[in-house]
Amino acid sequence: MAYSKEIDGILKAKRISVGDGARITTSGVVYEGLLMPRIEVGDDNVLILKLQSGYNIGLEYSSSMQIEKMEANAFSEKPTPRYSLKKSSLPKISLIATGGTIASKIDYRLGGVKSLLEPQEICQAMPELVNVISFKSLLSPFKIFSENMSPVEWQKIAALAAKELNSDIKGLVITHGTDTLHFTSAALSFMLKNLCKPVALVGAQRSPDRGSFDGAMNMACAAHYLLSDAAEVAIVMHATSSDDYCYAIRGTKVRKMHTSRRDAFRPVNDLPLAKIYSNGRTEFLKKNYRKRSAGKVVADTAFEKKVALLKAYPGSEPGLVDFLIDKKYKGIVVEATALGQIPTFTFDKKNSWLPQIKRAVEEGIIVAFATQCLYGRTNPFVYETAREMYRLGVIYCEDMLPEVAYVKLGWVLGHTRKKEEVRKLMLTSLAGEINPMLTEEEFLI
Amino acid sequence: MKAKIGIEVHQRLATERKLFCNCSSTVSNEVPCLTVKRRMRAVAGELGGVDPAAAFEMSRGREFTYQLFKNSSCLVECDEEPPHELNKEALETTLEVALLLNAKRVNELHVMRKTVVDGSAASGFQRTMLVGTDGSIKTSRGPVGILSVCLEEESAGIVEAFEAGTVYRLDRLGIPLIEIATSSNIVDGAHAREVAEKIGMLLRSTGKVQRGIGTIRQDLNISIEGGARTEIKGAQELELLPKLVDNEIRRQSALIEIKNELKKRNPGKFVFAPVDLSHAFSKTHCGILKKILERGGAIMGFRLPAFSGLLGRELMPNHRFGTELSGYAKVVGVSGLIHSDEGLEAYGFSEAELAEVTKLLSCSSGDAFILCGGERKRVAAALKAVFERALQAFEGVVKETRRAEGELSVYLRPLPGSQRMYPETDVTPIKIERKEVEEIRKKLPLSCDERKKKYFEWGLGQVLAEKMLKSPDFTLFEEIVEKTRAEGKTVAGILLESMVALRREGFAVDSIEKQHLIELFSLYKKNRIGKAAIEEALKDVSRGKSVQETIKEKNLELFDDPKLKKLVSELRSQGISDPKQVFSEMMRRYRMNVDPKRLQLLVGVK
Secondary structure (H helix, E strand, O other): OOOOHHHHHHHHHOOOOOOOEEEEEEOOEEEEEEEEOOOOOOOOOEEEEEEOOOOEEEEEOOOOOEEEEOOOOOOOOOOOOOOOOOOOOOOEEEEEEOOOHHHEEEEOOOOOEEEEOOHHHHHHOOHHHHHOOEEEEEEOOOOOOHHHOOHHHHHHHHHHHHHHHOOOOOEEEEEOOOOOHHHHHHHHHHHEEOOOOOEEEEOOOOOOOOOOOOHHHHHHHHHHHHOOOEOOEEEEEEOOOOOOEEEEEEOOOEEEOOOOOOOOEEEOOOOOOEEEEOOOOEEEOOOOOOEOOOOOOEEOOOOOOOEEEEEOOOOOOOHHHHHHHHOOOOEEEEEEEOOOEOOOOOOOHHHOOHHHHHHHHHOOOEEEEEEOOOOOOOOOOOOHHHHHHHHHOOEEOOOOOHHHHHHHHHHHHOOOOOHHHHHHHHOOOOOOOOOOOOOHHHOOO | OOEEEEEEEEEEEOOOEOOOOOOEOOOOOOOOOEEEEEEOOOOEOOOOOEOHHHHHHHHOOOEEEEEEOOOOOOOOOOOOOOOOOOOHHHHHHHHHHHHHOOOEEOOEEOOEEEEOOOOOOOOOEEEEEEEEEEEEEOOOOOOEEEEEEEEEEOOOEEEEEEOOEEEEEOOOOOOEEEEEEEOOEOOOHHHHHHHHHHHHHHHHHOOOEOOOOOOEEEEEEEEEOOOOOEEEEEEOOHHHHHHHHHHHHHHHHHHHHHHHHHHHHOOOOOOOOOEEOHHHHOOOOOHHHHHHHHOOOEEEEEEEOOOOOOOOOEEEOOEEHHHHHHHHHHHHOOOOOEEOOOOHHHHOOOHHHHHHHHHHOOOOOOOEEEEEEEOHHHHHHHHHHHHHHHHHHHHOOOOEEEEEEOOEEEEEEEOOOHHHEEEOOOOOOEEOOHHHHHHHHHOOOOOHHHHHHHHHHOOOOHHHHHHHHHOOOHHHHHHHHHHHOOOHHHHHHHHHHHHHHHHHOOOOHHHOOHHHHHHHHHHHHOOOEOHHHHHHHHHHHOOOOOHHHHHHHHOOEOOOHHHHHHHHHHHHHOOOOOHHHHHHHHHHHHHHHOOHHHHHHHHOOO
16 A cells, blocks of 8 residues: 555655655644655555654644655665575575565565565574574575465475485475465375474564564474474474473374464374473473484375365354265265264255265365364264265364464375275375374374 | 753553553452463564664663463463554543644554564564644643654563563553653643643543552653764652752763863773683682682673773762673673772772783773673673773763663663654554544543633542542543533532442442442432431442442431421430530431431521
């Protein structure tokens, strides 16, 4: 958003541009400061001035207002310092930066729109890393906020990741927005076949422009994870609200469970792989994790995009399924209630999903149920409604998270369309996404 | 000595909720329910630079512990949730104060983040907005300008500070706070006090500010000709302001003298070359140093060429230039330093030790030296800080933020620049409409003088009127009088005296609500109950009884005239005929039920 046409015209006539010093006289008061850009919200007929004291104020334009130019652009905007790759004897890792809060930067000149940092700039903001690891390469295939990710980006990241992992590095860190971080971690868990080195996905819940930036500690802990003997895709983020340690959580058993807290990422139906302190102390909480080994990572990125994730809820419209069938979807993951029920024997027959699920299965669409409880396992044999669905051929996704089931079904359908093969793959734990034995301690960590 | 003096007044507002969240804005008296630990990072500001104060604090690498309290801290204070919408009540009060100070409002508020890396906000910044500028306030020595009226978040309260970190309580963080900054045309310390008092009274006149210790505090900004701006934070007692100002002027003048003296001495180039002196003190009798060495610490020092005599120069009473340097060392985390202008015999050094130190530091006559002991890394950092400060003596006064300590002040950190402000992108700008301001203008409170006049009209004497003006209950007082038309003097007496006495006796007077008081004073005005009955009724009301219940149960209603007459004639028939005796006997028996004035008329005493 820019200033109103009227203000714009006057500024142009007086050769004043954003960043210039300006003196504005209005209602008998003189204000001196730097002219700031109009940010995207608010009244475009209000001029924003940054006063000497540092305060920004908005002054409504009126025809009696006097505007004079003082000095030319006083923005001493220094380029952000950049980390440069240096020779070092420290263990090498690579970084793939994809955007997100961890890489965000407020661009004051362009009006408060957040721009995304280059990987060299991200590293510079984390001086802690310098004594732990060195970077082999700093890559950025694209820079987007994670809500804008799609399977195409997962494929790009996976291809790049495999290439880096097959070079002389200890592990790979990927910086990413947090909103869909757990989708990407699941996708990479399936796409990076024969993984023999650790991959850490890292984000931030507070941006680097504040003193309370959480990403630096996440990154430091991720670096330590990459030096461990694990060979799993994991999300490494704050474990608590304090800046004391992070959890590395398996990429298929993790979910963003809070909109804004630092410790938003929690393991679901699983323990964290490890507890990692920023000074490097690492305690593995799981025993049966995949170990580092020699070998070659393969990026197996085939993915069927015509897969949908749907939520069943009281009053939900079964016609949604018809829509997906008509749109030629190949797979549907339904977030069913608890053990795996959806509206079936409803008072009003119109509300029952039964005919639509039947139709979907008959038309060769794979239908899989995961639980909207998130915690616990689905089971089709407890209630009649679920038994009915099971008889129709619905796949009950064990204790898989709905998002993971969605990503997995897309990936499986990218490889085979044979019903029985799909069922078998969906019910086989390929990347730790199914926990065959849920224990007491794995709830609400 | 010509000095530029300005003050900043910080006043907490008595809103129900905090500035950017729904937490209660009262400081909790419970124990913390949880703590979180954080570290802070220095970050670049809007214009690209890192603020010197922020960089300084980060260099200290400290850990901050935040205490959370039920009802008065939520995820917003913990920096775990974005701010909610601005508290409208707080904004309205700030606009009201801006109008009272004749300040010009800005048309659109932009909430800013003011970087604070001392940990006093868990986010690393304090939210603040400029609401008004260019006001003025009348004083006995001419008008004083009001540069700015800001609305901001109160900082977290310090519970405990130690070398490695600080413990803060988050219940205080985010309470709405008005910051009023005057221009620097305050004449002297006494004038500073007057200005602070005037602003304080004006704030209280709104009836919307918090009262009590810590709810209002003053910062001083002082620079003398040839000096530099110094901010002295946290002066809470107004009586100390004059001395504080005088001492700061003295300090700056003395620093300028030192500068001139140094220039005369022309000591040449300074090189920071700290020397480890631990060995020289290996057999020392000096208790302090001995302890340090026993704990495995180091004693280090350096030479200050041509500084002899200057370290002992008094800047303020009992505060030498050496004390000033020591302040810089303390901030880094050592307990202090020893310098050559001190009475070194008192430390228990032997002559041989001193000779050895002089030799090791290559000191010749006219030179001074600094010694410091403790953990080696900290000592090195402290000496570096002291050396740099000593070098700045050539420039005279240094821009600093200081902390008031009684009549004196001590070094806190470098003065922050404007780099510390950048926009709060999580809160959209707030347009202030003229209509809104005009509505507030219509309801502006009376000034203290106007108020006093009104109290006189209501029958209060000079003393009671002034006492009421200073009382936090003055709005309650006015409301009761205006609503019940009860005589002001009685209402004031009950509020200022009876309530205090009841509290002292252990009654829960805080649970007495405004409605109870209005009900009691209406009954009083209607001659249904007397003054003594009000006091009596309040006891039970404070225990949760309703006014009606209390009056009935305790039989507090005034007797009507026929009943009074009947009782009086009964007394007379019992042989008590002296009117004075009748009066006192009646009062003794029926104190609660008799209005003394009516009884006087009835029995004919004056």
